[in-house]
Amino acid sequence: MTTTPLDRVIVNFFLFGDSKCGKTSIIRRYVDNTFNVEEGPIGFDFKLKYHDPIDGKIPLTRLWDDTRPTFQIRSRAIPNFKNMSAVFLVFDVTDRQSFELIEEKLKSLPQFSEYTAELYIIGNKCDLIEQRVVSQEEAMNLAAQHGAVYFNASVKDNINIKDRFDTISKFHFYKELNKPPPPPKPSTSKPTPQSRCNIM
Numbered sequence: 360m361t362t363t364p365l366d367r368v369i370v371n372f373f374l375f376g377d378s379k380c381g382k383t384s385i386i387r388r389y390v391d392n393t394f395n396v397e398e399g400p401i402g403f404d405f406k407l408k409y410h411d412p413i414d415g416k417i418p419l420t421r422l423w424d425d426t427r428p429t430f431q432i433r434s435r436a437i438p439n440f441k442n443m444s445a446v447f448l449v450f451d452v453t454d455r456q457s458f459e460l461i462e463e464k465l466k467s468l469p470q471f472s473e474y475t476a477e478l479y480i481i482g483n484k485c486d487l488i489e490q491r492v493v494s495q496e497e498a499m500n501l502a503a504q505h506g507a508v509y510f511n512a513s514v515k516d517n518i519n520i521k522d523r524f525d526t527i528s529k530f531h532f533y534k535e536l537n538k539p540p541p542p543p544k545p546s547t548s549k550p551t552p553q554s555r556c557n558i559m
Contacts, residue, residue: 367417369419369421370419370532371444372527373425373443375446375449376449376460380483382425382483384514385481385512386422407419418528418529420524445479448481448507450480450482453491458493477508479509481512485513
């Protein structure tokens with residue numbers, strides 16, 4: 360007896376940021392549930408995250424990693440930029456320079472008004488409370504100025520990685536299927552007592 364392969368539903372996410380902000384670690388944590396501070400760049404353009412079937416279709420999240428030495432937001436960043444479902448700008452909350460880089464590059468976004476990708480700003484390494492130099496309020500204000508959604512994250516403590524990316528992925532899966540998404544489940548990402556990380 361032969362079986363018919365299930366159709367795939369793919370959504371594309373693109374992560375930009377400074378080379379040391381942890382965007383590659385975010386991708387590894389979400390796709391492989393691994394964390395190693397000594398790991399370098401992925402070494403290729405993207406990784407795929409497989410999800411449980413929806414209505415007989417296989418949903419996949421394709422996460423693109425901008426691994427170039429110079430962080431740039433340009434339409435030629437990848438061939439199919441127009442097909443991005445969401446763009447994530449990542450900075451290190453303990454590194455003001457990485458945040459200022461996000462601020463600077465956001466100035467070039469108006470030229471992409473023809474694109475419909477959702478915009479997110481992620482403050483990574485929020486578990487490092489004592490070393491934090493960019494406040495949540497400052498980051499949220501920046502996001503509000505550009506119509507973006509801001510949230511903290513910690514790859515090390517696995518805070519706001521799986522649940523947040525699953526929720527965003529699921530929203531776009533159902534959007535692709537022209538169906539309303541189911542009600543969101545309560546978040547299971549809880550900050551550890553050691554980190555005291557606000558997961559907003």
